[in-house]
Amino acid sequence: MSMSRSRVTAVLAAALLALVASVSVASTAAAHVTVSSADASPGGYGKLVFRVPNESDVASTVGLRIQIPEEAAMPSLRYQPTPGWEATLTTADLAEPIESHGREITSYVSVVEFRATGEGIAPGEFQEFALSGGPFPDSTELSFPSVQTYSDGSESAWIEPTVNGEEPERPSPVLTLGAADSGDDGAAVSNAGAGSDAAEADADDDSTAGIALAVAIVALLGAIAAVVLGVRAGRRTVSS
Numbered sequence: 001m002s003m004s005r006s007r008v009t010a011v012l013a014a015a016l017l018a019l020v021a022s023v024s025v026a027s028t029a030a031a032h033v034t035v036s037s038a039d040a041s042p043g044g045y046g047k048l049v050f051r052v053p054n055e056s057d058v059a060s061t062v063g064l065r066i067q068i069p070e071e072a073a074m075p076s077l078r079y080q081p082t083p084g085w086e087a088t089l090t091t092a093d094l095a096e097p098i099e100s101h102g103r104e105i106t107s108y109v110s111v112v113e114f115r116a117t118g119e120g121i122a123p124g125e126f127q128e129f130a131l132s133g134g135p136f137p138d139s140t141e142l143s144f145p146s147v148q149t150y151s152d153g154s155e156s157a158w159i160e161p162t163v164n165g166e167e168p169e170r171p172s173p174v175l176t177l178g179a180a181d182s183g184d185d186g187a188a189v190s191n192a193g194a195g196s197d198a199a200e201a202d203a204d205d206d207s208t209a210g211i212a213l214a215v216a217i218v219a220l221l222g223a224i225a226a227v228v229l230g231v232r233a234g235r236r237t238v239s240s
Contacts, residue, residue, distance in 0.1 A: 031055035033064070033146050033158045035173040042177050045076075045134030048144075050173065053126040056150055061121035063149030064129060066112045067159075072142040073108040075100035077133035084118045085129075100135060109133075120151060136177055145172045 031053045040046030054061045068077070073094060079087045092110035099105070114129050121127045136142070145159035160168035 032171055033148060033156075033173050035144055035175045037175060037177075040134075040136055040175060040177050041179060042138045042140075043135050045132070046136065048131040048133070048175060050129045050131075050144075050146070051126060052121060052129065052148060054121045054123055055156065056152075056154075057123050059150040059152040059154065060116070060119055060123070061127070061148055062116040062151050063120075063147075064114045065147045065149070066114075066129075066131075067145045068108070068110050068112070069143065069145070070094060070108075070110075071139070072137060072144065073098065073110075074133040074136060075103075075105045075108065076135075077109040077112070077131060079112055079114075080130035080132065082114065082127070082129055084120075085114045085116055085127075088113050088115075140177055142175045142177065143172045144175065 033053075034051050035048055036051070037046045037048050040048065050064065050066060052061060052064055068074070070092075075098065077089075079089070081087070089109050090111035090113070091107050093107050094105065097104045097106045112131060143161065145157075148156040148158065150156075156170065158170050159172050160170045162168065162171055162174065
């Protein structure tokens with residue numbers, strides 16, 4: 001009987017561990033730092049919104065460091081004040097000057113860092129940080145590698161590029177630039193496209209999390225059924 005109980009405990013523990021691990025992986029998969037814009041277009045100005053979910057169960061997010069690579073350099077870049085956070089801008093020299101409104105620009109904002117002045121982003125919460133800038137480079141996509149810092153000293157480096165459409169474990173936030181606006185109708189189309197892309201991304205994350213959770217639950221139920229059948233078989237053997 002003691003051996004049967006030991007087996008039951010071991011199987012249930014393994015199944016529960018698999019369930020917890022699957023839920024954790026699903027949560028992490030849906031917790032990327034992302035960037036979006038409703039009005040950014042090549043050669044134009046726009047607002048960038050960085051969405052930062054807290055993926056930790058025990059620590060708060062207290063810092064976000066956004067890198068602006070030289071290929072994403074903008075002559076003008078400002079941050080929107082966020083209550084409970086302070087921001088610092090770091091500039092760097094350009095390898096090749098760029099021209100903006102008849103002026104030659106030789107340096108640009110290369111890093112924007114937000115630091116919490118209070119508790120930061122608690123577990124289960126998210127925050128959005130906004131930048132405004134332009135003109136945007138003549139490109140369809142811009143990558144903004146970012147590092148998320150936690151109150152326990154750990155970091156999540158969202159810096160990996162997406163290659164051949166396969167998303168890495170820690171993808172860098174990527175901004176898709178819409179077509180240049182052509183009046184109000186063009187702006188409406190651009191905004192609708194941005195909303196559709198965001199909704200599709202959220203749906204993909206929810207689908208991934210749901211599938212992982214469903215697989216884990218099925219595995220747990222299967223393990224419980226196997227334990228019940230094993231115990232019944234053991235009782236039959238003993239009674240015979």
